[in-house]
Amino acid sequence: MHLPICFVLTTGLLISGHAALAQAERVVNKFEHGTRTNSQPTGSWEYFEEAGQLALRMNYDSSRISYRRPDTARYELRIGDTWQLVHPTRPPGLLGSRAGRREALQKALRYPIDALQQQKQGDVLLSYVVQPNGHTTDYTVVSSPLPACTQEVWRVFNQLPDHWIPAIYQGQARAARFYLLVHFSMKLARSAADLAPALPNHASSGPFTDVVEVTAVGVERSGRR
Structure with missing residues (x-):
């Protein structure tokens, strides 16, 4: 039984x-x-x-x-009531691959239709703060060519994992400021090579700034005779 x-x-x-x-x-x-x-x-x-x-x-x-x-770079840390560029004992950083983070941004970002229709180009510069608890706050749009571009950057940025290694300076965990720069640009394709997907250009990425490019490619059409 x-x-x-x-x-x-x-x-x-x-x-x-x-x-x-x-x-x-x-x-x-x-x-x-x-x-x-x-x-x-x-x-x-x-x-x-x-x-x-x-x-x-x-x-x-x-x-x-x-x-x-x-990492011997200097970072912007909040010391008391001011922001100072210093060499931290332990640098702040992403708990993960920043290169992978940039590639994820590159793949997910789209050129906003409003910006294409108005032929707007330019940079969205977003600043944010990595707090001593390892999470980000205080998001500030420093510059943007169009609200639609800002919304697109925020849409993708908000989907990213938010786990960071906080900075340590003078024996204390400190808030650190980081930046994301997204460059929206347009170009005209005159050959098949111009239509090939552009490789991500992160040459300007620094210790506390990630740089990503979003390019819209137009096709030049020749009129019939």
Whole structure:
């Protein structure tokens, strides 16, 4: 009489075990290597920059950083009531790959229709603050060619993961200011080569500024004779 009950319980455990195994996912791409369990990073993860350099190695089980690429740049930190450009003891940075973040922005951003119709080009400069708790606040649009461009940048920016390594200076966690510069531009295609997707240009990206380009390509049509 007990066999059916035991069989049901055993089957239930097996199904549960298979479901747990199915939720573990290995992630390997040019910007990150690691494992997600139940959609959360677990174990050791490695994050890379554009040229394949290791930028960060993080163990999510122990919450410890075992490697971080050396960084001697100065950052804008809030010291008391003022912002100062200093060399922090521990630089602030993304808990992940900034190169991967820029590529995600590049792929997701679209040239707004309003801007195309008005032939508007220019830069959207967004500033934000990485707080001592590792999350961003105080988003400020410094400049923009058109509200539609601002809305597009914010639409994509708001979808990005928001996990950061806060700065440490003089023994304390400090707020740090970062910038995102999105350049909207238009060009006219005169050959098949001009129609090829443009490679992301991040040459101007600095330690606290990410630069992304969004280009709309028009096709020149010749009139019939």
